Amino acid sequence: MSTTETPMRPETRGAIELTAAMLLSGTLGVFVVESGASPFNVVFYRCVFGTFFLGLYCLIRGFFKNHGFTAKKLGLAALGGVFIVFNWAFLFESYESTSISVATVVYHTQPFFVVLLGAVLFKDRITAHKAGWLVVAFLGLILVAGVSSSDLSGDSAYLTGLGYALLAALFYGLSTIITKRVTGVRPHLVALVQVLLGIPLLLPFTTLSESAQFGSGWAWLVGLGVIHTGVMYVLMYSSYQKLPTSKIAVLAFVYPAAAMICDWAVYGHHVSWTQALGIPLIVGASLGISLGWRPRLRPASVPVAPAQPGPDTTVAEEAKELAATAPAQDSAARKRTTV
Structure with missing residues (x-):
């Protein structure tokens, strides 16, 4: 009897990789809070340790050979990096004033900023169905924000935190629109350029004198760089090559779900x-x-036959419709899961 195991299908492997990456993303807020560092210090050291990991990974994999960068592509990657590192800083600021759960859900309004920015900057047409989804998202945002009358009277740290989360989503949308125009370059190299740029960019906002007081916080900061900016990115980019856009979009929501569970389990x-x-x-x-x-x-003119039992057939037809309506190379949808 043959004992040879059936090899795992690429799509199944991709789903496992992306799920693992999103679960890691869900622990991001805990690492930030437990580090005890200020948001800009957190992002600075995330860039430092992330640069080390991604640089070593790209070197081992030989990605620096035939890298595909031109002066224009490098400039676009760097510009996208400016927005991505400040997006992290504002997201981490929002944790302090709201909660990891609320900040993460509000932060996931990124796709709508991509649509709006595309209309403003590149005159992309907003179709009726996209406008409808924007209205639905806005209603959801109002409910998730949970703003009370006391928040509207005087200075409110909570409202400021919500503003930081929205600003982080806006900056991520800007980074997405810019970075998606960097074609023919491995995403690992683009990410490396962006975190490398973050080191000198954030240095003026960083209080290095506080570093001596981090203590055990250093372990959390190293984790942010190695796990959340190294391992997580490698898993994500590997999964993107194996999965259709529809599955990427769905699995991306493992991140906010995991973040809410962590926020409840660790901080109540x-x-x-x-x-x-x-x-x-x-x-x-x-x-x-x-x-x-x-x-x-x-x-209305076509008679509809009564529905017959057969849930498997229904699921298959829905899957075909999703595949037909979701472009396989929609890089905006592919990139929106990055934290």
């Missing part, structure tokens, strides 16, 4: 019932934008 934070109602609105609208979902009206 939980969302209210009102906020919980807004989360599926943002998730559904984000998937609708990423996958191009639109209502399909059935012609």
Whole structure:
């Protein structure tokens, strides 16, 4: 009897890799908070340790040979890096004023900023169905924000935190729009350029004198660079080569789900019932934008036969429709999971 094991299908392997990457992303907030460092210090050292890991990885894999960079592509990668490192800083600032759960969900309005920025900067047309999803997302955002009357009176740290999360999402949208124009270059190299740039860029905002007081916080900072900027990126970029856009868009929401679980398990934070109602609105609208979902009206003149049992057939037909409406190379959807 043959004992040879059947090799794992590439798509299955990709799904496992992306799920693992998103689970790691969900622990990001805990690493940031437990480090005890200020947000800009956290991002600075994330860039330092991330540069070391990604540089070593690219060297071992031989990515520096035939790298594909031109002066223009390098400039675009660097410009995208400016927005990506400040996006991290504002996201981490929002953790302090709101919670990891709320900040992460609000941060996942990124796809809508990509759509709006594309319309403003490149005159991309916003179709009726995209406008509808934007309205749905806005309603979800209002519910998730959970702003009370006390927050509106006087200075509110909570409102400031929400603003930081939205600003982080805006900066991520800008980075996505810019970086997607860097074609013919391995994403690992683009990420390396961006974190390398972050070191001198963030140095003026970093208080290096506080480094002596980090103590055990150093372990969390190293983890942010090695795990969340090294291992996580390698897993994500590997999975992108094996998965269709539809699965990438769906699995991306493992990240906020894992973040909310970590926030509850470690810090006891939980969302209210009102906020919980807004989360599926943002998730559904984000998937609708990423996958191009639109209502399909059935012609009135065509008689419809009664539905017959057969859930497997229904699932298969839905999968075919998703594959037809989701472009396989939609890099914006592929990149939005990056933290």
